[in-house]
Amino acid sequence: NAGVTQTPKFQVLKTGQSMTLQCAQDMNHEYMSWYRQDPGMGLRLIHYSVGAGITDQGEVPNGYNVSRSTTEDFPLRLLSAAPSQTSVYFCASSYGSRAYNEQFFGPGTRLTVL
């Protein structure tokens, strides 16, 4: 049981490049989400999904896209990277279709945009 996995662990991009952060969970959780963590600001929700085929925006969605074609996978796409997107990104999942259950987090992806 791997839990929530994220790849890559580290990534450096140049301004304007695009990339996809991968997230997968093997717990059959309906709810999945992406957060970014910046120093002194806690975690902020980017996008979330309450099941395959259903996604919605969080607090800071601009510059990011998501899709949920399967229960297991929830990739996050950066369309045109900007230095303001330098952050640590966490994927999380939980049972049920709400965020008020225990969230299981992946190990994070540290992204630097030059």
Next chain:
Amino acid sequence: AQKVTQAQTEISVVEKEDVTLDCVYETRDTTYYLFWYKQPPSGELVFLIRRNSFDEQNEISGRYSWNFQKSTSSFNFTITASQVVDSAVYFCALSGLQGNYQLIWGAGTKLIIKP
């Protein structure tokens, strides 16, 4: 609007001391959930506890205890007889209908336990 405030940015204590991490929240919801998560230096986030707004009983789990007081909108976390392994960033979070049950996070408190 919903908000979580962790006013203590960083706390440093000597091992075996007791330490309390403060969490104050704002919400207009009558039904809501409060959480604490731990982020050790390795970086992963670990769930510690969830309380719902109708359960104000204090909770104790080993050296950890939580004090939920609706009258002061606080959900404080106390570590008794702290250990070096307790060194981490601790986050308080809120989930309620007003925010479509998404988690609203505090900025975190960095706890340093010195040997």
